[in-house]
Amino acid sequence: MNLAQWQEGFRDWLTAGSDAFGERAWQGLAVYQNNYRTQLVTCLEVSYPQLLRRIGEGNFREAAIAHIDAHPPRGWTLDTYGADFTDTLLAMFPANPDLHELAWIEWALSEAFVAADSPPLAREALWSVDWDVAKLRLTPSLRHRAATTNADDVWSSLQEDAASVPDGEMLAAPGGLVVWRRGFHSRLRKLDADDYAALCVAYADGRFEHLCEALVSRVGEEAGVARAGALLADWIDAGIVVGVDDRVA
Amino acid sequence: MVTPPPTFSGYGLGLRKEHYRDFLDGDVPVDFVEVISENFMVDGGQPRDILRRVREKHPVALHGVSMSIGSADGLDIAYLRRLRALADDVQPLFVSDHLSWSRIAGFSSHDLLPVPYTEEALAMVCRNIDMAQDVLGRAMLFENPSSYVAFDGATMSEWEFLAEMSKRTGCGLLLDVNNVFVSASNHGFDAHAFLRGIPADRVRQIHLAGHTQGPGLLIDTHDQPVCDEVWALYRTAMALLGPVATMIERDDAIPPLADLLDELAIARDIGMRHQEAA
Numbered sequence: 341m342n343l344a345q346w347q348e349g350f351r352d353w354l355t356a357g358s359d360a361f362g363e364r365a366w367q368g369l370a371v372y373q374n375n376y377r378t379q380l381v382t383c384l385e386v387s388y389p390q391l392l393r394r395i396g397e398g399n400f401r402e403a404a405i406a407h408i409d410a411h412p413p414r415g416w417t418l419d420t421y422g423a424d425f426t427d428t429l430l431a432m433f434p435a436n437p438d439l440h441e442l443a444w445i446e447w448a449l450s451e452a453f454v455a456a457d458s459p460p461l462a463r464e465a466l467w468s469v470d471w472d473v474a475k476l477r478l479t480p481s482l483r484h485r486a487a488t489t490n491a492d493d494v495w496s497s498l499q500e501d502a503a504s505v506p507d508g509e510m511l512a513a514p515g516g517l518v519v520w521r522r523g524f525h526s527r528l529r530k531l532d533a534d535d536y537a538a539l540c541v542a543y544a545d546g547r548f549e550h551l552c553e554a555l556v557s558r559v560g561e562e563a564g565v566a567r568a569g570a571l572l573a574d575w576i577d578a579g580i581v582v583g584v585d586d587r588v589a
Numbered sequence: 590m591v592t593p594p595p596t597f598s599g600y601g602l603g604l605r606k607e608h609y610r611d612f613l614d615g616d617v618p619v620d621f622v623e624v625i626s627e628n629f630m631v632d633g634g635q636p637r638d639i640l641r642r643v644r645e646k647h648p649v650a651l652h653g654v655s656m657s658i659g660s661a662d663g664l665d666i667a668y669l670r671r672l673r674a675l676a677d678d679v680q681p682l683f684v685s686d687h688l689s690w691s692r693i694a695g696f697s698s699h700d701l702l703p704v705p706y707t708e709e710a711l712a713m714v715c716r717n718i719d720m721a722q723d724v725l726g727r728a729m730l731f732e733n734p735s736s737y738v739a740f741d742g743a744t745m746s747e748w749e750f751l752a753e754m755s756k757r758t759g760c761g762l763l764l765d766v767n768n769v770f771v772s773a774s775n776h777g778f779d780a781h782a783f784l785r786g787i788p789a790d791r792v793r794q795i796h797l798a799g800h801t802q803g804p805g806l807l808i809d810t811h812d813q814p815v816c817d818e819v820w821a822l823y824r825t826a827m828a829l830l831g832p833v834a835t836m837i838e839r840d841d842a843i844p845p846l847a848d849l850l851d852e853l854a855i856a857r858d859i860g861m862r863h864q865e866a867a
Contacts, residue, residue, distance in 0.1 A: 341660070343661040343705070343709050343710055344661035344662060344693070347690060348693055348694060351693050351696050354698055355696070365738045366773070367737075367806060368736075368737035368738035368806060369737070369738055371737040371803065372700060372737060375699055376699075376700055379699055379700065380699075412696050413697045413699055414695050414697055416627070416665050417627050417630070437622050453635070454633065455629035456632060457632075457637075523729075524635040570630050
């Protein structure tokens, strides 16, 4: 057995408890196996603290074990382990989109926390912009997804240790969830359907003109243009838009 | 052959988030701090800002846990490049990792798994160290890990492996005195033979930590103060090695900073006594 085969056998012992090493060294090997599983469970607990509180220790542990068995870690950093935990939640709790969205919120907040820095944009930088060709640069910390439940309210209540946490509910009308970082603080916001559609357009190609067209098509000419201007001002102040390029390539 | 790692003989602590505020706001009496490299190999945000501000006050050693220098299928080049970028930014005192492996065939255990002390493993480890030092543009230090299994096929002792590894690659050694104690207890070898067997001129840094008694084995938990037996071993190491950068490494059950500074004062006292006697 060469070194590679030996290490693959060790991996099989860790992940599946294979009998590659027999029983002679079980006591020492058990230390490694315990370290492996404990570390991954702890990693998921740290990444999803409010989901843990929401579903309880027993359910969380069951989900964590199922996830570890189905998704052995592959990245060099534990920070990325748990990125696909939502897949496990989808399988275990298929009728609970509130839990899937709660997990997404927690993961997005963690990612935003260590995303690349982006200095805020001063409004003065916009005075001479040619808006017909302007492309918005969004913060690299921005994450977004469709919202169908009140998971953001649930997360906020749990985060603030509120006396009562709302039950998970479907939204009357779907919208969007947005996570980003301003300074060193990760932020979460729910958008209505119109604003979320506008953000998706901005995220896709950055063209302010296309953002305006999207809003005009949803709410009409006058309201759409006004909304686009208001959104741009808000996103600059919030640190979502961090640059505007108006040079034609 | 790479330029040998620098020498430095101060006393330091592992920087942990529980003590960030102490280090940022105060004047903590340490000669250097050590950080876990991977915690700062991120694109941006508060961790990198904290590291930059601490670096303005103290020399920083980068200590990694994910290089997997013993992997039979080589190193992760993307990991090395990220580490290089961090090192270029921090200008660290040392860059270190462990004589262990964690990754094979796309799987990553995130644990410091033992390397069999064989010629095949030695050749593989040395090839990997050469590559790492080449990408990083500097000599690294490698630490002796605690281990819980030994292998029938081993053809050399751990200290013979470390000595030959250092000789072939020019890397330095990070001597974890607690790990020597834990492994010696678990495998029944003589800890003093280990200390006598490693090349003294290659040791650039020392870790002191605590461990826990597990079922039939000592476990390297880093959640306890340094025990009397490890302090005794540190005295022996000081007599053999002379002044070497020494730090307390605590990773769990983190106490107030003052407690760790008290432990560090013991190490400093031992080091000073040996220096005076020399």
